[in-house]
Amino acid sequence: MTEKKVVYSLCCMCTGRCPIMVEVEGGVIKHIWGNPHVFGAKSLCPRGAAGVAFEYDNERPQYPMIRDGERGSGKWRRVSWDEALDFIADKLKTIIENYGAKAIALSDRGGPHTELQKLFLRSIGSPNYFTHHATCSNSVHNAHMSVAGHARNTVGYDYKNCKYMVVFGRNLLESLITGEARNVIEMINSGGKMVYIDVRWNYTASKAYKFFIINPGTDYALALALINVILNQHLYDADFVNKYVVGLDYLRSFIQPYTPEWAEKETGIPAEEIRKIAYEAADAKPSVIFHPGWMTAWNSQDFHFRRAIYILNALMGSYEAKGGIVISKGAGDAGVKIKQPTSIAPKVTEERCDGAGIKYPWIRAQWGMLQVLPEVIETGEPYPVKAYIAMRHDPLASMPDPEVWIKAFDKLDLVVAIDVNWSWTAWYADVILPEATYLERTDNILVRKGLKPQLALRQKVIEPRFDAKSRFQIFKALAERLGKGEYFPWKDEIEMVNWQLEGTGFTFEDFSKKGIIDLTKDPIWYDRNNLKFNTPSGKIEAYSEFLEKAGVPSLAPYERPESPPEGMLRLVSGKVALHTQGRTTSNNPYLNEIYPENHLYIHPEASKKFGVKDGDLVEVSSNGVSEKIRVRVSPYVHPEVAFMLHGFGDPVPVRTRSFGRGASDVRLMKEKLKVTVGGNCPLFETFVKINKI
Numbered sequence: 001m002t003e004k005k006v007v008y009s010l011c012c013m014c015t016g017r018c019p020i021m022v023e024v025e026g027g028v029i030k031h032i033w034g035n036p037h038v039f040g041a042k043s044l045c046p047r048g049a050a051g052v053a054f055e056y057d058n059e060r061p062q063y064p065m066i067r068d069g070e071r072g073s074g075k076w077r078r079v080s081w082d083e084a085l086d087f088i089a090d091k092l093k094t095i096i097e098n099y100g101a102k103a104i105a106l107s108d109r110g111g112p113h114t115e116l117q118k119l120f121l122r123s124i125g126s127p128n129y130f131t132h133h134a135t136c137s138n139s140v141h142n143a144h145m146s147v148a149g150h151a152r153n154t155v156g157y158d159y160k161n162c163k164y165m166v167v168f169g170r171n172l173l174e175s176l177i178t179g180e181a182r183n184v185i186e187m188i189n190s191g192g193k194m195v196y197i198d199v200r201w202n203y204t205a206s207k208a209y210k211f212f213i214i215n216p217g218t219d220y221a222l223a224l225a226l227i228n229v230i231l232n233q234h235l236y237d238a239d240f241v242n243k244y245v246v247g248l249d250y251l252r253s254f255i256q257p258y259t260p261e262w263a264e265k266e267t268g269i270p271a272e273e274i275r276k277i278a279y280e281a282a283d284a285k286p287s288v289i290f291h292p293g294w295m296t297a298w299n300s301q302d303f304h305f306r307r308a309i310y311i312l313n314a315l316m317g318s319y320e321a322k323g324g325i326v327i328s329k330g331a332g333d334a335g336v337k338i339k340q341p342t343s344i345a346p347k348v349t350e351e352r353c354d355g356a357g358i359k360y361p362w363i364r365a366q367w368g369m370l371q372v373l374p375e376v377i378e379t380g381e382p383y384p385v386k387a388y389i390a391m392r393h394d395p396l397a398s399m400p401d402p403e404v405w406i407k408a409f410d411k412l413d414l415v416v417a418i419d420v421n422w423s424w425t426a427w428y429a430d431v432i433l434p435e436a437t438y439l440e441r442t443d444n445i446l447v448r449k450g451l452k453p454q455l456a457l458r459q460k461v462i463e464p465r466f467d468a469k470s471r472f473q474i475f476k477a478l479a480e481r482l483g484k485g486e487y488f489p490w491k492d493e494i495e496m497v498n499w500q501l502e503g504t505g506f507t508f509e510d511f512s513k514k515g516i517i518d519l520t521k522d523p524i525w526y527d528r529n530n531l532k533f534n535t536p537s538g539k540i541e542a543y544s545e546f547l548e549k550a551g552v553p554s555l556a557p558y559e560r561p562e563s564p565p566e567g568m569l570r571l572v573s574g575k576v577a578l579h580t581q582g583r584t585t586s587n588n589p590y591l592n593e594i595y596p597e598n599h600l601y602i603h604p605e606a607s608k609k610f611g612v613k614d615g616d617l618v619e620v621s622s623n624g625v626s627e628k629i630r631v632r633v634s635p636y637v638h639p640e641v642a643f644m645l646h647g648f649g650d651p652v653p654v655r656t657r658s659f660g661r662g663a664s665d666v667r668l669m670k671e672k673l674k675v676t677v678g679g680n681c682p683l684f685e686t687f688v689k690i691n692k693i
């Protein structure tokens, strides 16, 4: 009889890591469900459900390969794992001998499943670990670190109990995480009100109590005007503010010029509506969320805009309040200590090459500024970087101006891509190592932080297809070849997980029952009378001495964003439920069939101006780069905006379904591989022309 089983694991079709239940029959995956034992995870988004199609798609790197032609020529030689790993190790050894281990850089998607690659870097002694966050979310992270001393992802939102939420440009109901979307809907169903602000209508806007199309890049003006009303009309939570907020006098004086009438001229949102938002939020405080957005870095003032948003939350007293911003509780808060693999190796003391934490002291080093790496490679300053490992990360497809990367690669002695996909970066690599997919590997333990912390595990569901290996196997084998095997002392992933659990009373087997381990029955709240913020003052800093000393104002004077030059529109990109991270979804057999390419959304006024109509094929161009895309005309997009979904215009020919379909937003972002004050790239500062083909 054919063996049937159910395996609990974690999805990896996006970065949400939703708990899943996988049905397997005769070694073949039949269906992927949400994990029924986890509240809020009972259903999956379309991407999660398309995990089966992803697994059985043959258009992925199937075996190790070494380049056998020019970089990017697509010429490869199939090799054994030993040959590929020996090749990489020999190159790395030579680089270490000549330039030191710091000449080796690695980037990944970020998140909790980065332990093994970070351990590898630590074991050889390189500080140069980078993440995708440099593209877009660094400013949110660094803003919150400077305001409240917590990483962006160590606070959560108690949506379900929220009474009033103001969301800026974050398509909560479509763009990423199922559980989050569910909780927002629950909030709305229980009478909570959501005000949504964006340059374009989307599904989240459709569920909002009020939706405003804002003039592009003026969100900071709106935030300042809201602070103005809240402070001048004494609408803030005085007890909370007096106890926890530093710099109220500074803030009061700073925001005086930024009245609702002034903001109306900037944002296009009526002054009366701005006042109403402030009053309605104040009536609901502290169960209020001013949502800072997530992956949407708009312009050079982004960092100060995000600081203003977090300050609004502080004025509402919403920190650690029911229905507000909640400081995430980890295993330690439930009295459980989980060992992390990186703790085995000593911390690296060498200076990073990107200046994060040093040249830019307010930009935290843990996520890095990957956009600086091509310049470091080109100039050799502050020191040479000679090898780059892209660990399931595709900067060419996700960062502005991929041509800059391709040029920088020419100066490298080694480019390695470890991936489950044929990424654009892999196409330019010297060596491709096929990683086992999320359904074929076991990762380190995930602590699901929140009011009720849990442990969860991504577990191997089926044996790897083709000649793929897990990241554990890959980095252990590389470390051993470089004489650093002592830092990977475990035989396999199961032994590593059991080591992580030592002293907790739990074992690997405990994940087989429900897929997760609850660490507490009741929610954990910190005492609101005794909150601790990890800032220099221990409080929420509307005025930051640390920033001011570093030459960055606590709040920068508002600057009106540049308008698109005559005959141009501002390029804005976003996501939908079917495609969030193009690299994992655009070539997926199911998702591609439903949504094969992106479109360019423009307002009827723009359609008239450019002489194009709905369905026309156009050339969108900027700074000598052009892409072809079909137009959609919609009254629900700002007249100055050209909107497209991110993740299309795939240039990798072996991804036959997505190859050449639609347009790439990042290729059009010429010369935007820059560092803004918040440490991200200015994603929405590109202007484009449109010509009918």
Ligand code: SF4
Binding pocket: 011, 012, 013, 014, 015, 016, 017, 018, 043, 044, 045, 046, 047, 048, 049, 176, 177, 178
């Ligand atoms: S949001 Fe969807 S794709 Fe992302 S982890 Fe959850 S189910 Fe998977």
